[in-house]
Amino acid sequence: MNDGASSHTMPERDDFSRDMLLRVREVDPVADADAVRRYAREIAEADAMLQALDLDPSSVPLDVSFSPDWNHGRTT
């Protein structure tokens, strides 16, 4: 996910990545730190892209059920 702008600042991302690495090592003590950092960056970039959408509850329901049917639960 390298093509998205991110709303996370670098220090926030670093914290996210450091915290993730600590928790990853709880179940995978030999986890590659670079791989975890890459994973954290991809998650942050993808989430930043979704934060740019209008997800106000008045336009998008809070429930997370999904149907591929185009007539089901239109948000607009």
Place this chain on the structure above:
Amino acid sequence: MTQTSSDLLELSIQELGAGFRQKRWSPLEVARASLSRIEATEPQLHAWVEIDTDRALASAAQAEREIASGQDRGPLHGVPIGIKDIYDVAGLPTRCGSEARADAPAATASAPSVAGLQAGGAVVLGKTVTQEFAAGTISPPARNPWDPARIPGGSSGGSAAAVAIGACYGAMGSDTGGSIRIPAAACGVSGFKPAFGELDVAGVFPLSWSLDTVGPIARTVDDTWRMWQVLQTGAGLRQRAMEDPKSPPRIGIARRFFFEWLQPGVRDAVEDAIARLTENGMTIVASPWPDAAAARACAFLINRVETASVHERVAVEEPERFSRYGAELRVRIAAGRTVPATIYTRAMRARRIVKDSVAQLFDQHRLDALLAPTLPTTAIPADRLVIEGTGLDESVGAGWTRLTMPFNATGQPVLALPCGLDPLGLPVGIQLAGRPGDEASLFQVARAVERVLDFHRARPPLLRSLAPAEFNEVPR
């Protein structure tokens, strides 16, 4: 004219079935031809994890008796197929390509989708190679029939490689982020991702339950359609006939996102395909989809969190077993556990927005389908797993799902088919996304596109190098 085993393996599913019914060849002859092709190509392709020879021959013999007695189970009666090794097949272990499941017991029942194919008379030859737990696009140790030094794509890589080399007429794959379409594109065959929820995924090891779909891979659109028909019948779904379109299809192109960061050879082949479709009367409509990148982000986030959830118990409670997972998957699971719930719920809610926006796109432009390249590159070397030539620095996993994942978020049906070759002689694929609930129309468009592009008869060069014994006359 003398019929060789290789001639039989070149037939379409329709031609094969017609010959069975006319007693020109038999299911046993064809099953033996398939098994011979597997034996001849496995040393290079490694597409299968288990060949179930005895049961396959017994199933073929049963089909032979039934057809001889006038019983007709439909288009797959007596047709050899492969099943990706994340599906339960009664009598065989489901190892999911993982050392952690090396000791898996034989399944006691087949997944409903497999049972439907078997009820339709399909002859299951065995299990095909999958990327570990269907989480990735490499599918080791399987290789690509167009160049065995390259990967077949994944995660249904064994299925696509087996179909491309003619070892079977169709194979089942699964598609959570593109795992049917990606190997179909890399191996030059067709693959169909049904709409989310259309087919029962029970008995298939989950990757991400909000995105998982199961579907067929076959050499042509028509063969894929016949497998889809049998899967529909097995699932008790209402079938629609695939007729020729009454008017030339209207096909949308979203250049922003889908035509960015492609290898030049891929771009040229897809642009050439679009030009030929236009020359042949199809209407190509510029159809910008501003939410394509957001759709990909939705699918990516949902996929990562749910994959971690599926494997969390093993990660936490069975450390020895977890240590037998591949290193990359261990990180994906261990890191996925740490993703905040707010990120997951945001992705699930945003999914509605991207689904609605693609629905509006189809309505606004009166589209029959949206066309996009399936992969940004052609098959990459197995000993150099990097994306090159696109201008974007990304991993193979990210790059090879970049163009497929948006449609896992929208949940709509998508059909992948080959459109040409790059300068290295490797297949380039396109995908056609359609309207949910109207799969027959999507197949109609795809068949019309396939006729124009006329690539579906191309075969991997590896076939020409097979030992002459493989071309022996079929014993009568």
